[in-house]
Amino acid sequence: DTGVSQDPRHKITKRGQNVTFRCDPISEHNRLYWYRQTLGQGPEFLTYFQNEAQLEKSRLLSDRFSAERPKGSFSTLEIQRTEQGDSAMYLCASSRSAGAAKNIQYFGAGTRLSVL
Amino acid sequence: DAKTTQPTSMDCAEGRAANLPCNHSTISGNEYVYWYRQIHSQGPQYIIHGLKNNETNEMASLIITEDRKSSTLILPHATLRDTAVYYCIVRVATGSARQLTFGSGTQLTVLP
Numbered sequence: 001d002t003g004v005s006q007d008p009r010h011k012i013t014k015r016g017q018n019v020t021f022r023c024d025p026i027s028e029h030n031r032l033y034w035y036r037q038t039l040g041q042g043p044e045f046l047t048y049f050q051n052e053a054q055l056e057k058s059r060l061l062s063d064r065f066s067a068e069r070p071k072g073s074f075s076t077l078e079i080q081r082t083e084q085g086d087s088a089m090y091l092c093a094s095s096r097s098a099g100a101a102k103n104i105q106y107f108g109a110g111t112r113l114s115v116l
Numbered sequence: 117d118a119k120t121t122q123p124t125s126m127d128c129a130e131g132r133a134a135n136l137p138c139n140h141s142t143i144s145g146n147e148y149v150y151w152y153r154q155i156h157s158q159g160p161q162y163i164i165h166g167l168k169n170n171e172t173n174e175m176a177s178l179i180i181t182e183d184r185k186s187s188t189l190i191l192p193h194a195t196l197r198d199t200a201v202y203y204c205i206v207r208v209a210t211g212s213a214r215q216l217t218f219g220s221g222t223q224l225t226v227l228p
Contacts, residue, residue, distance in 0.1 A: 004159070033215060042203060042218025043160065056215070091159050093216075105216060107159030 002026060004108035006092050012114045013082055020078045021111045025094030032075050033105060034067055035091040036060065043091050049075060050097065082115045089113075120204045125223040128198075134191040136222055138204030141185040146208055149180060150216070151189045153200040153224075160203065160218075163189065194226045 005024040013019050025032050030051050035043035046065070048056045051072040061067075064083075069075040079086055089112050093105040121139040128134040140149065150165040164171055164178045166187075171178045177190040191198055203221040207214050 035215075042201075042221055043216070045215035045217070048215060058215075093159075103214075104162050104165070106162060109159050 004092055004094055004106055006090075006108035006111050008111055009109065010112045010114075012116065014116050015082060015084060017082055018078065018080045019082060019113065020076055021090055021092075021113075023075045023077070023092030023094075023108060025074070025092070026106060027073075028096065029094035029106075030072065030097050031095045032069055033093040033095075034075070034077050035093065035107075037089040037091060037110070038087075043089075046077075046090075079113075082113075084115045087113055087115045120206055120219055122202070122204050122219065122222045124220065125225070127225050127227055128191075128194045130196060130226050130228050131193055134194040134198065134224055134226070136189040136191075136202050136204075136224060137186065138189070139186045140204070140206045143184050143206050144208075147206050148208070149178065149184075149187045150205040150207065151176070151178065152203045152205065152216070152218075153198075154203070154221070155197075155200040163202075194224075196226050196228065198224065199226045200224060 007022045032049045034046040037043040045058050046061050047067050049069040052069050064080045067077045089110040091110045093107045095105045148165050148167050151163040152160040154160045164173055164176050166178045180187045201221040201223050203218050205216050
């Protein structure tokens with residue numbers, strides 16, 4: 001299976017610690033998205049990359065959050081000084097920018113973060 | 117992106133067709149209807165999308181009304197594994213790489 005891969009699947013951390021999540025998109029996809037999902041809600045957009053360029057950021061992405069995609073392949077999402085309100089599922093998705101499946105986003109299984 | 121309205125929950129008997137409605141009365145001419153579903157503790161899964169013609173793939177059929185103000189996702193023979201939250205999303209498909217805006221979706225429960 002060459003779908004979107006996210007690591008780790010689960011992360012438990014103490015308030016104030018930094019955490020980093022990784023996303024490996026589908027190999028031929030040049031667009032990569034991060035979403036956050038809290039219990040009972042649909043996913044909410046955080047940020048988006050086309051190749052290595054971060055082109056859009058949601059107002060949900062506070063200055064404690066930073067995302068990178070240094071070589072246009074995998075991406076990392078870092079949360080500094082975690083707070084209990086950061087507890088959520090963090091989802092990564094990828095898509096093509098051309099071709100028949102253009103703009104169809106394929107999601108990974110997510111990283112579930114629990115901040116104690 | 118146009119706002120969508122979906123029922124909060126629906127039940128369906130296993131083996132029967134599941135018909136999930138979605139209202140999108142403010143849809144624009146260049147906006148597509150997308151359906152995703154999310155099985156518990158998994159990421160959303162793309163199902164199907166369409167502009168104005170009915171669409172069918174191996175997972176489901178999408179019926180869009182002639183005025184495009186509503187649509188129905190049809191799972192022809194629902195199984196227990198189809199129990200999930202189903203999201204109807206309206207967005208521009210071409211050009212812009214717009215993010216998906218998820219609502220609350222419909223919780224479909226397939227009953228044995």
